[in-house]
Amino acid sequence: MSIKWRTLIATTVLGIFMLSIFPLKCFANNKNNEINNLIEHNNIKNNKDDISKEQIINWIEEQGEKDRYYYGGLSYELVNLDNDSELEVVVKTEGGVHLGDFFIFDKKQDKKYHLIIEQDWKVESWNLYNPIADPPEVGYKKIFEIVTTTGGTGIDIHEVRLWYIEDGKFIQAWKGILKDRLFFLDYYSLKIGDYQFDHYTHQIYAWLSSYKYKIDGFTLEKSYGTNTMTYKFDGTHFILDTETGYIKMN
């Protein structure tokens, strides 16, 4: 093959390569801009340089309840969760399918970060930059969502938890089931649900469907139907207001 042909082929391959990369870069830049705009919009500072991972591990060692933690999957965010101007530190660790811990550190008057909540929840997702309710809604509270998984042999539960920080305390305002699978000897039960917060009524609308399956994994034995619930805020928690359906929730 002549040098001219080789040059032509090499140039064409390089051109295709550049074209395939360029749109991805554009997309990535747009995504970064979107995130920056979101952070600016919510007046959130998130300077992770202020606090190191090592510092957080030290706090957990000093203030945590347990003797041992999994630090491999540790991640954290600095977010303004409450009404003071200081950033709070939200931390999650992962130790396995259902294993993990969740922590929040709040800066107190002594200017030190104190552990205000520790739970052995494996956190699947959190919405720290996009609270489901912002002041002045719902008693001027900033309400966040986390999705947690718990379980073990024959148990697999995914729950959504709504919470806020007030006067340095973590308050869980509501908890709902997204998926709840329990295995028995010859069958398993499955519950599937979800929720929406409504910004006009300030209520939670939730639903939960319930099924019984054969142990083969896919043969439906019985469908128990769907419950629909509404929850209203009582000043501290969302409490059950109305309920229709087969299964009693509370």
Ligand SMILES: [Ca+2]
């Ligand atoms: Ca704060």
Ligand SMILES: [Ca+2]
């Ligand atoms: Ca605070």
